[in-house]
Amino acid sequence: MAGSDATGSDGGLDTDRLDADRRHAEHVDVIIIGAGISGIDAAYRIREKNPDLTYLILERRERLGGTWDLFQYPGIRSDSDIFTLSFPWEPWKREEMIADGGHIWQYLADTAHKHGIDDHIRFNTLVQSADWDWTTHTWTLRADRGGTAAVYTTGFVVFASGYYDYDEPYVPSFTGIEDFAGEVIHPQHWPRGLDYTGKRVVVIGSGATAVSMIPALTERAAHVTMLQRTPSYMFSVSRVVPPINAIRRMLPARAGAWVARWILALFGSLIWLVSRTAPGLSKRLLRRTASRSLPPGYAVDTHFNPPYNPWDQRLCFILDSDLYKAVAAGDVEMITDHIDHFDRDGIVLASGRRVDADVVVTATGLQLQALGGVAVSVDGEKVAPNERFIYRRHMLEDVPNAAWSLGYTNASWTLGADLTARSVADLLAYMRSRGYTYAYPHLGDAHMPEQPAFNLQAGYVLRGADALPKSGTRRPWMLTHSYLRDVLNHRLGDSDRSLVFGRAGTPQSRSA
Known part of the structure; x- marks a missing residue:
């Protein structure tokens, strides 16, 4: 949705308009x-460390939950274990390791209510732009709230809106699709109440x-391909x-969740490491599992043996071999x-x-x-994330008082x-304890080689490279994909090596 901005007729910053909006x-x-998940977690952590700070969560939808509210297709569930997907500070209480989407949404809603986070959410509020002003050290956010323009100002903004477009999923251009007499549906916009009983x-x-989705569809459809x-x-x-x-039952709830989370985080890291260092072994093991689960003579190499190495694209979790069993x-x-x-x-294939x-x-x-589609600028100058290096996985080069949550x-x-x-949360506490009103990462003239931000060859990554920030090849300017290494390096002492801090009323240290 297009929104108003604070630029004048010459394309520069309209300071009169900004001042009026801020008032x-x-x-x-x-x-x-x-x-x-990201927004609720950020709210808890920020308040935990800085209990006297005020905050708002601006949510474009009518309900919380993000992905777990948007996607409603049959069989929706987590594609990672729930013990690492749930919050470290609010244990998952159900038995299953792979959770259904509805249960995940309820967990998020219950957690937000329990901790009073839902009282701080403004629903139906689509943020359209965010502009940083160096004279006041504040962000001005413009939003559409149910068809009415709304303006907010803040000292710090957290983009917890994920990394994909909620409105437009990817659909290739299929020749003749307009001639198809049946229904064409993308899972991102699954129609409520769709009846596919007895259908192909x-x-x-x-x-x-x-x-x-497919094992769930077989329960009602006449045939699934x-x-x-x-x-x-x-x-x-x-x-x-x-x-x-069993481990969870033996320990207090938070301790049991902590142990479960670390067991599964280490297990996931091990799978990824083996896949990367011994791809041939991984391919053989995965193919063997498929072969044992499918009928003798089945064309495993045609349908379940990809031409690339494991973890060049994400592994797909299937539950108790349900897809193999359905086949x-x-x-x-x-x-x-x-x-x-x-x-x-229907569909005519290349084979005829x-x-x-x-x-x-x-x-x-x-x-x-990038950034939930929000148009971000610093003193009226547009910020293009793909032109900025990312710092410690969450801050953009020369963008003050802003974070982007990336999993x-x-x-x-x-x-x-x-x-x-x-x-x-740590950065905010550090800044407040020293009276700083801004902080931003600054690379300066240092040479930093680049590497892909997401180390996958998946189609959505290759298509969307322009939406991702630049990743360097060394810390802290590298978008890492090692949770264990990041945990070990998670300490504030690393922060001020490349961060520029300043206070209101003092000259800006470096141009941002």
Whole structure:
């Protein structure tokens, strides 16, 4: 949605407009954009460390939950274990290790209510722009709140809105799709109450969304086809892990959650390390699991043996081999081919084969988006994240008093989001104890080689490279993907090596 800005007719900063907006703005110490996992976690950590700070969470949707409120397709569940996906400070109480989407949403809602965080959320508030003013050391945020313009000012802003576009998922251009007589649905916008009972459903895609959805679809659909261009690696996990739950029962709730989280974080790190250092071994093990779960003579190498190495793209979790079992039972047909075109009754493939369908689900991925689509500027100069190095995984080069919560590509999102939240809380406490009113990371003239920000070859990463910040090759300017290493390096003593601090009424130390 397009919004008003504070630029004059010549494209420069309209200071009169800014001053007028600030006089009518609501002011708090910290504004958090987004009320999903990252936003709720940031609110708790900031208040935990700085109990007297005021804050607001601005959420564009009618409910909290972020991803777990947006996605409503059948079978939605976590694609990482819930013990690392849940908050370290609020233990997950249910038995399962892989949790359903509805249970995750309820956990987030209950947690936000228990800690009073939901009282600080402004729903239906779409932030459109954020501008930093060096004369006042404040951010001015403009938003659309239910069709009414709203203005907020703050000393610090946390972008906790994830990294993908909520409005526009990725859908390739399929020839003839407009001729298809059935329904075409993207999982990101699953229609409430959709009835696919007794229908032929084709799911295009082979990622985490497809593999979690398809076993659930078989419960009502007449026939389900998984149509993929390239296979993905499947890693079968149990929904419930009795040894983990035994440990949780033996210890107090928070201690048990801590142990479970670390066991599973270490296990996930081990899988990633083995996949990277011994890809041949990993491929053989994953193929063997598929082969043992499928009927003798099944074309495993066609449908379940990708041409790339494990963790070049994310591994897809399947629950208790449910997808393999559905294929073996004949409930799901696997097709590995390219789409030539759609017609009225279905899809014609490059091989010449046709697949009839009543419903086509385009589980074709996400579109990356920087900073939740908010137009960010510093004194009227636009900030392009892909032109800035990222500092300690969460601050952008020369952007003051702002953080961007980014999770890991090879581990649970919350592990990274919580490190960001703690870092922000520590930074705010450090600044306040010394009377600083701004802080920003500054690389200066130091030469910093670049490397890809996300170390995956997934389509959504390759398509959305322009939405990601620059990653250096050494700390603290490197977007790391090692939770263990980041935990060891999480101390405030590292912060002031490349951070510029200053106070109101004093000259700005360096140009931001």
